[in-house]
Amino acid sequence: MTDVTGPPNALTSGRLPRWATPVLLVVSWAVMLGVFVLMALAGGSDVAIAPALFLGTLLFVVTGFVLSLLVEGLRQAKDRLVTSLVVSAFLVALIPLISVLFTVVSNGRHRFDAAFFSNSMRNVVGEGGGALHAIMGTLEITGMAALISVPIGLLTAIYLVEYGRGPLARAITFFVDVMTGIPSIVAGLFAFAFFALVFADPGIRFGFGGSIALALLMIPVVVRSSEEMLKLVPNELREASYALGVPKWLTILKIVIPTSIAGITTGVTLAIARVIGETAPLLIIAGFTASMNYDLFQNRLMSLPVFVYTQYANPGADVAPYLERAWAAALTLILIVMLLNLIARLVARIFSPQLGR
């Protein structure tokens, strides 16, 4: 007990000092590292740092629980146990993300230069060359896919939330769920089979077919996310609008959609991010090429994921420049997705309801 005058407060209980957690963590790591250093010295091998850190964290969780149980009681101990588990899980989930980013940036920076963004691969063997044709192809194909799937997806979501009743709405919901599970290669095969039949050309390859395949994958994502966002709009706002004598379609257009536009934009961006990295369908229907092609409707059209794949799968005699180009293209793809996310955030911030006084 501290030197408090008067009776002790009945609401207080034992409490570990603030510095206990970090100190305990460092001590646990140090202990386990010490053990592994000893083992390494005895066995003559290298010190295994990762297992030491893992076991050190485990030691910290256990000792933290026991210590807290002794000083603070069971409830606080459980709190500490779960807190450490949650934080550890978060850090574990972060490891692959950071690892991927690090690998891609460190490998991709070699060829992340002006030539990469201004050249195609036409007549390039070995060093040099770039991915301009693939970047343009990806932007065109994904842009067209978005152009197709956003209106369809959004209108479907509006139907489901605002109008849909009964078996038709249930059927649509069911098939949207089924569509979510379509493997991307199947979407590619569908587009290929469809256009091969329509144009009677069994070897058909063009960018627009890739857009159709990607749209097939995007639509269910757009429907699902927009549906959730539209459902979040309070019914009171719809009623307020109806009570002003505003017809239903204007209410949807001017009240419901503006109120949920931020969430819808985010959903659309996520859907784009989901399909922009698709390789398999584009490999089938859009094909691959080393040349520039701005025309979605004619000839093979390269895209970034396919570029990465072909650079990696068919290197020349000197492998290094091909691999470097593949990494640089991967980095470009990641940057495009990040940029899209950034734009979506910005749009969401601009459009979202302002709550200032």
Next chain:
Amino acid sequence: MSKRIEVEDLTVYYGKFTAVEDVTLTIEPRTVTAFIGPSGCGKSTLLRTLNRMHEVIPGAYVEGSVRIDGDDLYAPGVDPVLVRRQVGMVFQRPNPFPTMSIRDNVLAGAKLNNTRMSKADADDLVERSLRSANLWNEVKDRLGRPGSGLSGGQQQRLCIARAIAVSPEVILMDEPCSALDPISTLAIEDLIEELKQQYTIVIVTHNIQQASRVSDRTAFFTIAGTGRPGTLIEYDDTVTMFSNPSVQATEDYVSGRFG
């Protein structure tokens, strides 16, 4: 500007459930009529049938007739949108449009219906409506700010301004003060007193004192038990209802001895 409402043999159903049964009453123009009664007795449901807002709830339908100056709201071919342009509504919880500024909220009725309006006319309408709602002096310097930034009482008066901006004949109020503090409630009650000069007002309230303060006539509803439809027990001048009601149940309710 204001019209008489005649409700005749009105029964309201939610699917198989009968919410209100066999209501007949006449609401005179330029009066305030209060609907009182315990929760679940169908006052709000009945109120919503006066501008067909109950149709927003799936499965809701009515039998009987509601006539506004002789025009039956439930005649075949009646467009609920046109009904709602004549019969405005203010809700229990203030619900200004969060995406719009104060000015745009007031103009919402006109803007959402794509009515063309010059800026001078729009400014005039905004000022007139906000003045009628006793809100002009509080917000005139920040008309461009979001309506959701106002206090609860101000938001509710903004909703009233929004409702009167479309110049309805009748204003329905569904417990407009139940989410407000006493001072804001007083402001709204004063406002109702003023609006009475121009509009027919029907107000649902849980606050018996409020009914006695603001209304000219009072309708008392109750239910026989859970799952049973609500019925109109007594409808009379407010003074009579509160001093000398003809039904014992009314006296029990207004004197606080109910249930």
